Amino acid sequence: MATSRRISDEPAFVLHRYDWSESSLILEVFSRHHGRIALVAKGAKRPSSNFRPVLLPLQPLRVAFGGDAEIRALKGAEWVGGQVMPTGDALLSGYYVNELLLRLLARDDPHPRLFDAYAAVVHVLGSEHGEALQPGLRAFELLLLREIGLLPSLDAQTTTLQDLQPSARYALVPEGGLVLAGADQERASLAGAQWQDLQRALDDEAPYTATLRAVAGMQELKPQLRHLLHYHCGVPTLRTRQLMLDLQAL
Known part of the structure; x- marks a missing residue:
């Protein structure tokens, strides 16, 4: 049985986000090595989610994701830091x-x-x-x-x-x-x-x-x-x- 490919530590920015369910988001992400991709961030809208304060536009991230479908699953996201949010x-x-x-x-x-x-x-x-x-x-x-x-x-x-x-x-x-x-x-x-x-x-x-x-x-x-x-x-x-x-x- 084939295993789904997992990508880790990928430089990325969130371009846009959509509501997917009461608790999850669909993200349009621009990544350095994989281009524009769609990711589902499950549970990202919950107050306790680690994704909630990180998945912001115009902020440098390192993301991990996996799956073979058109919309892949976000496994992790970390703010790289060093970037002020424009106003x-x-x-x-x-x-x-x-x-x-x-x-x-x-x-x-x-x-x-x-x-x-x-x-x-x-x-x-x-x-x-x-x-x-x-x-x-x-x-x-x-x-x-x-x-x-x-x-x-x-x-x-x-x-x-x-x-x-x-x-x-x-x-x-x-x-x-x-x-x-x-x-x-x-x-x-x-x-x-x-x-x-x-x-x-x-x-x-x-x-x-x-x-x-x-x-x-x-x-x-x-x-x-x-x-x-x-x-x-x-x-x-x-x-x-x-x-x-x-x-x-x-």
């Missing part, structure tokens, strides 16, 4: 990043480099350096799109493969990739030299840190990435984005 806009930004992963990552598809980038952006969100928030999000968005194969090469025009002209303006658009910007795209485009800088940063040995530095001051990047992400998520506005807008309108 305010940073907390909403964390939920936004989690929503991107839930919508764009397939189950059981490992992305260790993306996991490392996620851990890095969570650290930025929990830090006191608010000026790094937007660059941190842009860097993660770029790395996410590249990791799942939705970001074209940023050092050439996508359809023609022609080299970018350093001073010419180019826009990143769904399906078309990187194209020469028209007159109506000037505010949502970057110079060829800027796109080339981004490509070099993505290819760096420490891509998140290098890209975080490269995107600083590139405000025109935000609407382009937002449009591209919404397109691939299949929604006009993400839920967390709409929540941010609603709160700003209060």
